[in-house]
Amino acid sequence: xxxxxxxxxxxxxxxxxxxxxxxxxxxxxxxxxxxxxxxxxxxxxxxxxxxxxxxxxxxxxxxxxxxxxxxxxxxxxxxxxxxxxxxxxxxxxxxxxxxxxxxxxxxxxxxxxxxxxxxxxxxxxxxxxxxxxxxxxxxxxxxxxxxxxxxxxxxxxxxxxxxxxxxxxxxxxxxxxxxxxxxxxxxxxxxxxxxxxxxxxxx
Numbered sequence: 773x774x775x776x777x778x779x780x781x782x783x784x785x786x787x788x789x790x791x792x793x794x795x796x797x798x799x800x801x802x803x804x805x806x807x808x809x810x811x812x813x814x815x816x817x818x819x820x821x822x823x824x825x826x827x828x829x830x831x832x833x834x835x836x837x838x839x840x841x842x843x844x845x846x847x848x849x850x851x852x853x854x855x856x857x858x859x860x861x862x863x864x865x866x867x868x869x870x871x872x873x874x875x876x877x878x879x880x881x882x883x884x885x886x887x888x889x890x891x892x893x894x895x896x897x898x899x900x901x902x903x904x905x906x907x908x909x910x911x912x913x914x915x916x917x918x919x920x921x922x923x924x925x926x927x928x929x930x931x932x933x934x935x936x937x938x939x940x941x942x943x944x945x946x947x948x949x950x951x952x953x954x955x956x957x958x959x960x961x962x963x964x965x966x967x968x969x970x971x972x973x974x975x
Contacts, residue, residue, distance in 0.1 A: 821941045821942070822865070823861075823940055823944065824861040824864070824865035825865050825869060826941055826944055827862055828862065828866045828868070830937070830944065831870065832869065832870055832873050832880075834946070834964060835852060835875045835896065836876055837960065837961035838961070838964070839958065839961075840957075841918050844893075844895060844918050845878075845895075847893065848881075848895065852878050852879070853881050853895055854870055854880060854882045854894060854896040854897075855883055855884075855885045855890065855891040855894040855896070855898070856884050856885065856897075856898050856900065857884075857888065857897065857900060857903045857910065858900030858901070858902040858904075859902050860900040860901040860902060860924070862898070862900065862924045862937075863884075867882045867884070870882050888906055891913070892914070895918065895919060895920065896919070896920045897921045898922055899922070899928075900924075901923075901924065904928075907923065907932060911932045911933065915956075916955075916956065917957075918956050918957040919956060920935060920953065920956075921935070922934060922935035922936060922937075923935075923936050924936065926938045926947075929947040929949040930947070930949060930971040930972065930973060931974070933952075934949050934952050934958075935948050935949075945968075945969060946967075946968050947968060947969045947970070947971050948960065948965065948971070949972070949973060951972065952973065
């Protein structure tokens with residue numbers, strides 16, 4: 773099989789391109805190529821993650837490492853029921869994110885509560901910033917029930933609650949009051965505790 777030359781032949785007929793035009797075309801092509809290479813090499817500007825959506829995702833992950841008594845799972849027909857008391861950005865994100873997820877194969881049902889007593893019977897209760905003034909009332913109402921109570925307020929876990937978020941993206945952390953969780957009949961995996969800051973009541 774004959775080897776073809778790598779040189780490209782052009783037809784002899786037709787109008788030839790003048791040399792200056794050829795040179796201008798080559799410079800234009802080189803410039804465009806350089807711009808494309810620089811654009812490809814430039815690091816993409818990543819959008820800052822939405823803090824509330826990030827925390828809602830973290831809550832989904834947390835729930836996978838919490839074990840609730842069988843009785844409350846039966847009572848809620850195999851669903852993980854999350855109550856949101858009040859309004860803030862995280863409350864909206866929890867409703868948006870968690871209602872489309874499942875936790876360990878169990879569907880998640882999110883409901884908004886207007887009164888403190890409406891949170892009874894839920895496995896997770898989020899107290900929004902608008903209702904933090906009623907946190908003590910909620911905690912007393914749920915005392916002794918297997919309900920994970922959390923808020924997006926530093927120090928909440930140590931002062932009456934069980935879980936709170938702290939920090940901001942990309943360094944969002946969470947604190948857990950293991951004593952209160954255990955008193956409520958919840959079992960929290962050591963793998964989750966290893967990622968948390970475990971606090972004592974009154975810390």
